[in-house]
Structures are given as structure tokens and as C-alpha cells.
Amino acid sequence: MNKVTPIIRLAGPVSAILTAAxxxxxxxxxxxxxxxxxxxxxxxxxxxLGVTALLPLxxxxxxxxxGAKSLAAYYAHPLVYLFFGGFVLALALEKTGLHYR
Incomplete structure (x- = not known):
């Protein structure tokens, strides 16, 4: 972690508070x-990135x-699971080396 990282971490919440103010x-x-x-x-x-993606929740x-229920519905949409399955399949293909064959 370099010297700029804590400043950037604080820049996010500060920008949100200033925008709302x-x-x-x-x-x-x-x-x-x-x-x-x-x-x-x-x-x-x-x-x-996972932490950043869960900020709205x-x-x-x-x-x-x-509301929490309406937001959770977007995170549990069937297309999200479809993409997740595709990513897991792609990782499995890479790990086994099947994508080279």
C-alpha cells in the first residue's frame, strides 16, 4: 500500500457527502x-471490486x-446467476487447460 491509497479511500465517502451537502x-x-x-x-x-459493488446494498x-428488498431483487436476478455460471465455467476451462486444446 502506498501513501496515496488512504487518501483515495477517503475521497470516495467525502465526495458522496459533499455532493449530498x-x-x-x-x-x-x-x-x-x-x-x-x-x-x-x-x-x-x-x-x-466486490466491496465496491456491494456499497448500494x-x-x-x-x-x-x-428499500433493501427491492435492491436485493436486482442482486438475485436470474441473469446474474447465468453470468456467474459462465464465469465459473470459463475459470474451470482455464484451470484444466482445456481452452488450449
Whole structure:
């Protein structure tokens, strides 16, 4: 970990709070702030991408942007499982070397 990593980790939440503050702490501005937070962490990869992807599941209900049940439905959509299965299959092909044959 270099000296810049903690600063970038803090830049995400600070940008979310500042964005919401400029908008009067309305839910739409919190949404924009969380999206900006995720964008910073996603591009810089200072935090694992899985953690970044789960931020809405934790923050949206807490900030009253969306309900937990409606959000969880998007994370458990059948297409998500289809893609997950494809990725697991691709990893298995790579691990066994079958993709070279």
C-alpha cells in the first residue's frame, strides 16, 4: 500500500457527502454521491471490486434511497446467476487447460 491509497479511500465517502451537502441532503443527491463514491473506488481499485459493488446494498437503505428488498431483487436476478455460471465455467476451462486444446 502506498501513501496515496488512504487518501483515495477517503475521497470516495467525502465526495458522496459533499455532493449530498450541495443538494440539500435529498435522496437524489445521495444517489449521485454514492455513484461518485463507487466510481472513484472502481477506477482506482483501492478497495476490492466486490466491496465496491456491494456499497448500494448497504448504503441505499441506510440513506433511504431504496428499500433493501427491492435492491436485493436486482442482486438475485436470474441473469446474474447465468453470468456467474459462465464465469465459473470459463475459470474451470482455464484451470484444466482445456481452452488450449
Amino acid at each position: 450541495f443538494g440539500g441532503f435529498l435522496p437524489q443527491y445521495w444517489l449521485l454521491g454514492v455513484a461518485l463514491w463507487m466510481l472513484i473506488w472502481w477506477i482506482t481499485e483501492t478497495v476490492h 448497504v448504503l441505499f437503505p441506510a440513506l433511504e434511497i431504496a
